[in-house]
Amino acid sequence: MLRPWKTILHINLDCEKAVFQQIADGITEEIRKGRLQPGMPLPGSRVLADDLGVNRKTVVLAYEELLAEGWLQSAYKRGTFVSEKLPVATGSRKRQGERNRTAPERFGFMMHRSGMVSSRIAEKSVITFNDGLPDVKLAPLDELSRAYKRIFQQKARCQLLGYGNERGEERLRAAVSTMLTHDRGLHVKMDSICITRGSQMALYLTAHTLVRPGDVVAIESPGYLPAFEAFTYAGARMHPVKVNEQGICVVELEKLCRRKKVKAVYVTPHHQFPTTVSMKADRRMELIALSNKYGFAIVEDDYDHDYHFGLRNLLPLASYADAANVIYISSLSKLIAPAVRIGYVTGPKDFIDSLSALRMIIDRQGDTVMEHAVAELMEEGIIHKHARKALGVYRERREHMAVSLDKYAHRIATYRKPEGGLAYWITFNQYINTEELAVKLLKKGVQVTAPDKFFFDNMPVSALRLGFASLDNHALEEGVKIIAANVKF
Amino acid sequence: MLRPWKTILHINLDCEKAVFQQIADGITEEIRKGRLQPGMPLPGSRVLADDLGVNRKTVVLAYEELLAEGWLQSAYKRGTFVSEKLPVATGSRKRQGERNRTAPERFGFMMHRSGMVSSRIAEKSVITFNDGLPDVKLAPLDELSRAYKRIFQQKARCQLLGYGNERGEERLRAAVSTMLTHDRGLHVKMDSICITRGSQMALYLTAHTLVRPGDVVAIESPGYLPAFEAFTYAGARMHPVKVNEQGICVVELEKLCRRKKVKAVYVTPHHQFPTTVSMKADRRMELIALSNKYGFAIVEDDYDHDYHFGLRNLLPLASYADAANVIYISSLSKLIAPAVRIGYVTGPKDFIDSLSALRMIIDRQGDTVMEHAVAELMEEGIIHKHARKALGVYRERREHMAVSLDKYAHRIATYRKPEGGLAYWITFNQYINTEELAVKLLKKGVQVTAPDKFFFDNMPVSALRLGFASLDNHALEEGVKIIAANVKF
Numbered sequence: 001m002l003r004p005w006k007t008i009l010h011i012n013l014d015c016e017k018a019v020f021q022q023i024a025d026g027i028t029e030e031i032r033k034g035r036l037q038p039g040m041p042l043p044g045s046r047v048l049a050d051d052l053g054v055n056r057k058t059v060v061l062a063y064e065e066l067l068a069e070g071w072l073q074s075a076y077k078r079g080t081f082v083s084e085k086l087p088v089a090t091g092s093r094k095r096q097g098e099r100n101r102t103a104p105e106r107f108g109f110m111m112h113r114s115g116m117v118s119s120r121i122a123e124k125s126v127i128t129f130n131d132g133l134p135d136v137k138l139a140p141l142d143e144l145s146r147a148y149k150r151i152f153q154q155k156a157r158c159q160l161l162g163y164g165n166e167r168g169e170e171r172l173r174a175a176v177s178t179m180l181t182h183d184r185g186l187h188v189k190m191d192s193i194c195i196t197r198g199s200q201m202a203l204y205l206t207a208h209t210l211v212r213p214g215d216v217v218a219i220e221s222p223g224y225l226p227a228f229e230a231f232t233y234a235g236a237r238m239h240p241v242k243v244n245e246q247g248i249c250v251v252e253l254e255k256l257c258r259r260k261k262v263k264a265v266y267v268t269p270h271h272q273f274p275t276t277v278s279m280k281a282d283r284r285m286e287l288i289a290l291s292n293k294y295g296f297a298i299v300e301d302d303y304d305h306d307y308h309f310g311l312r313n314l315l316p317l318a319s320y321a322d323a324a325n326v327i328y329i330s331s332l333s334k335l336i337a338p339a340v341r342i343g344y345v346t347g348p349k350d351f352i353d354s355l356s357a358l359r360m361i362i363d364r365q366g367d368t369v370m371e372h373a374v375a376e377l378m379e380e381g382i383i384h385k386h387a388r389k390a391l392g393v394y395r396e397r398r399e400h401m402a403v404s405l406d407k408y409a410h411r412i413a414t415y416r417k418p419e420g421g422l423a424y425w426i427t428f429n430q431y432i433n434t435e436e437l438a439v440k441l442l443k444k445g446v447q448v449t450a451p452d453k454f455f456f457d458n459m460p461v462s463a464l465r466l467g468f469a470s471l472d473n474h475a476l477e478e479g480v481k482i483i484a485a486n487v488k489f
Numbered sequence: 490m491l492r493p494w495k496t497i498l499h500i501n502l503d504c505e506k507a508v509f510q511q512i513a514d515g516i517t518e519e520i521r522k523g524r525l526q527p528g529m530p531l532p533g534s535r536v537l538a539d540d541l542g543v544n545r546k547t548v549v550l551a552y553e554e555l556l557a558e559g560w561l562q563s564a565y566k567r568g569t570f571v572s573e574k575l576p577v578a579t580g581s582r583k584r585q586g587e588r589n590r591t592a593p594e595r596f597g598f599m600m601h602r603s604g605m606v607s608s609r610i611a612e613k614s615v616i617t618f619n620d621g622l623p624d625v626k627l628a629p630l631d632e633l634s635r636a637y638k639r640i641f642q643q644k645a646r647c648q649l650l651g652y653g654n655e656r657g658e659e660r661l662r663a664a665v666s667t668m669l670t671h672d673r674g675l676h677v678k679m680d681s682i683c684i685t686r687g688s689q690m691a692l693y694l695t696a697h698t699l700v701r702p703g704d705v706v707a708i709e710s711p712g713y714l715p716a717f718e719a720f721t722y723a724g725a726r727m728h729p730v731k732v733n734e735q736g737i738c739v740v741e742l743e744k745l746c747r748r749k750k751v752k753a754v755y756v757t758p759h760h761q762f763p764t765t766v767s768m769k770a771d772r773r774m775e776l777i778a779l780s781n782k783y784g785f786a787i788v789e790d791d792y793d794h795d796y797h798f799g800l801r802n803l804l805p806l807a808s809y810a811d812a813a814n815v816i817y818i819s820s821l822s823k824l825i826a827p828a829v830r831i832g833y834v835t836g837p838k839d840f841i842d843s844l845s846a847l848r849m850i851i852d853r854q855g856d857t858v859m860e861h862a863v864a865e866l867m868e869e870g871i872i873h874k875h876a877r878k879a880l881g882v883y884r885e886r887r888e889h890m891a892v893s894l895d896k897y898a899h900r901i902a903t904y905r906k907p908e909g910g911l912a913y914w915i916t917f918n919q920y921i922n923t924e925e926l927a928v929k930l931l932k933k934g935v936q937v938t939a940p941d942k943f944f945f946d947n948m949p950v951s952a953l954r955l956g957f958a959s960l961d962n963h964a965l966e967e968g969v970k971i972i973a974a975n976v977k978f
Binding site: 018020021024025028029031032033034061065069070071083085086087104105106107108109110111112113114116133136137139141142144145148149152153157158160161162163164185196197198200201204208209210212226229230233246263264278280281282283285286288289291292293294295296297310311312314315319320321322324325337338339340341350351354355357358360361362363364365367368369370 | 507509510513514517518520521522523550554558559560572574575576593594595596597598599600601602603605622625626628630631633634637638641642646647649650651652653674685686687689690693697698699701715718719722735752753767769770771772774775777778780781782783784785786799800801803804808809810811813814826827828829830839840843844846847849850851852853854856857858859
């Protein structure tokens with residue numbers, strides 16, 4: 001030790017940390033950094049105390065602690081040393097110039113990648129057509145806040161804040177079960193529901209419970225990238241199947257089934273992502289018949305089922321009499337706000353049992369407080385009321401979007417009012433590079449998502465999905481106007 | 490159709506649902522159930538209207554909707570039929586007695602299993618020695634509730650409730666980074682932190698980013714089952730390595746490294762789970778040196794680091810100068826309450842990048858509201874204050890537990906005061922079947938966890954981990970007394 005101890009061990013009497021601790025910390029810091037090496041002697045307690053200007057007992061206490069922890073050793077009459085048992089910290093040697101020692105071997109790992117983007121919209125001045133998110137400004141946040149408060153104030157709160165059930169709180173599963181019966185024609189027992197962190201976790205769990213590496217999974221194309229990634233990550237070989245005006249092309253799917261053992265098909269029948277097409281009744285029944293014939297699972301993503309503008313809400317595949325192979329996924333996130341991450345998955349009891357065991361390994365359980373708060377909003381009818389109110393607002397915006405499109409875009413693109421969901425799908429009349437368009441538009445103050453991420457078969461893309469729900473009439477019109485003005489064939 | 494329409498379609502004028510919708514729903518229900526089959530004729534609108542006692546226009550509206558959805562088809566002058574394009578629903582055939590048709594092919598899936606238990610403690614009359622949970626009654630729940638309230642009231646709340654960052658809210662990562670610097674001697678940039686749903690998700694993500702199927706992972710034995718499961722589920726071949734009074738047996742580990750390429754080692758150095766042993770300084774440095782020599786990752790689980798009863802808190806392996814291969818995991822859940830699922834993982838930037846991409850696929854992001862609420866408690870020093878207060882209470886309970894053990898159990902078991910953490914590890918002086926003991930104890934009103942789940946090498950087990958933090962002095966003494974009275978060698 002060339003430097004005096006005073007410059008190494010900085011004693012601060014105002015510090016919350018006891019002085020003996022500051023000394024002990026300083027010494028171990030020097031050892032860990034390799035500046036004090038095994039076998040090096042430490043000054044006697046009296047010397048160090050003098051040097052630091054502290055009581056000798058304080059130094060003794062620090063040394064005793066370090067001896068107990070194994071940092072130091074003491075030899076009778078010879079004094080105190082850095083423990084010989086400690087290996088030499090290599091950090092030090094570099095500093096001392098031994099540059100030719102071998103660098104530490106580094107561990108390797110896998111490079112996961114995701115094409116999903118989670119950017120929060122940053123600039124206010126930009127008109128953002130997202131991919132179909134609800135307007136958080138309409139969300140029943142005051143009610144949600146009050147529900148949280150009540151839960152924190154209730155007597156049983158300590159019970160709630162311990163560990164919960166990996167399938168989700170019973171209270172919420174009961175509320176979801178009731179809602180599914182009323183709104184979706186589904187009769188599901190509480191044990192066959194697993195509450196998840198948004199529909200994304202439902203997709204991940206489903207994929208990892210269904211798929212062994214190499215299994216074939218069919219997916220709509222264009223389709224929903226996060227589902228594609230969840231299945232791919234589980235090891236599935238993905239087979240995109242075309243979507244037309246009636247929904248997924250069942251004939252093409254059956255051809256695939258004849259060639260390969262298809263494990264599962266992922267579909268969004270209520271209004272297809274991204275094209276907004278509602279799957280017609282005959283397609284639905286054919287798809288179910290195929291699944292029973294070939295024994296594949298239908299993973300039905302019934303997202304945004306509350307946002308349907310037709311006269312009548314379409315019931316999901318899972319509600320059909322023959323739907324023995326349907327795994328049903330939906331979410332409350334879009335009904336309240338994206339950050340309220342509550343999704344759910346239902347299916348055969350033994351499937352949900354298996355999926356729930358995996359969930360336990362991933363994150364043990366959901367957010368019990370949030371689950372109770374949302375259950376309360378459901379029980380009190382607040383969610384239902386909110387959905388109806390929001391639907392009215394979105395209906396109006398959907399109309400205004402149509403007016404704007406008719407005004408500015410009818411010559412360059414085809415589109416039609418979506419029967420459900422919160423986005424328009426517009427197809428340009430001629431090919432246009434939408435990625436370049438997106439870059440150009442951003443400079444003009446309009447943000448759109450280039451749709452190449454929706455196409456899994458590498459087809460040239462000439463369409464946009466324009467979410468309209470979070471924009472007011474002025475922004476909608478202005479946005480459409482700017483898009484139209486920048487499309488050049 | 491043999492039954493009259495009136496008994497099939499139940500019209501309720503008080504129902505919130507429009508009458509035409511009730512008619513349309515009733516008809517599709519009959520089709521989906523297979524009672525109305527493809528090609529069957531429907532009554533004329535006038536006839537049906539008379540039969541049901543409704544206006545004809547209402548029936549026409551229902552039929553038009555069903556035609557548009559593809560359920561019905563109409564033939565010029567011949568009337569309206571159930572669409573021929575619909576496949577026959579098989580549910581019906583069974584009802585009609587065609588029992589010899591083939592049953593639908595069912596989809597197969599994997600049976601996941603977890604040995605983890607998430608039971609909420611049900612009976613109040615039972616004295617529960619959990620495996621080391623904090624006392625939720627001490628948690629700063631009022632402060633947490635107020636933080637939630639403030640977040641819901643703030644102007645930017647709509648921003649917060651949209652999508653967030655998959656690594657966690659910046660504000661919380663900043664607070665965690667500051668805390669790590671102050672309390673754990675770790676200097677971590679915000680980008681190298683990923684906030685997770687409790688430490689369990691940190692383990693899951695780490696395992697799935699490190700391990701390819703077949704990779705060798707070493708784990709302390711006895712050890713932490715949820716970590717064992719996370720790595721196993723990622724496909725690791727697990728190698729249990731013994732733990733003694735100094736911590737994991739480094740000599741044994743090096744033997745393993747010489748025989749096989751070890752990918753990672755999972756350790757709990759601060760106070761080992763379940764034995765409560767703190768890893769000694771020489772072991773720590775040897776372990777780091779080994780990891781640099783053989784290029785394996787050290788996954789350091791620094792759980793409960795706030796609960797240390799010694800004079801000086803031990804700094805984690807990750808703070809050592811040579812610790813190039815350490816992935817550091819910890820959690821705030823036990824500091825606040827198990828249901829507040831906030832953990833975190835830090836490591837090399839590129840590793841955290843990869844891990845965060847996987848996180849995106851699993852559940853997109855964390856709970857932004859909770860993350861802000863917890864960040865606020867950290868910024869305001871409430872968490873720190875709570876930890877100090879709780880530590881005082883736990884110190885007292887730890888003392889009382891020692892007194893109780895000395896009074897009732899000193900003849901039958903060895904144990905020592907844990908340096909950190911919220912549990913005692915007691916080893917019986919002779920072999921005893923702890924599973925049978927647990928069953929017997931439950932009948933006497935004491936719940937303990939049989940420790941066979943901690944041992945990964947199938948050794949006979951004769952010890953118990955007794956969490957003391959949630960029990961008051963009376964319960965502690967009574968519990969220990971009952972355990973001692975029921976141990977018979």
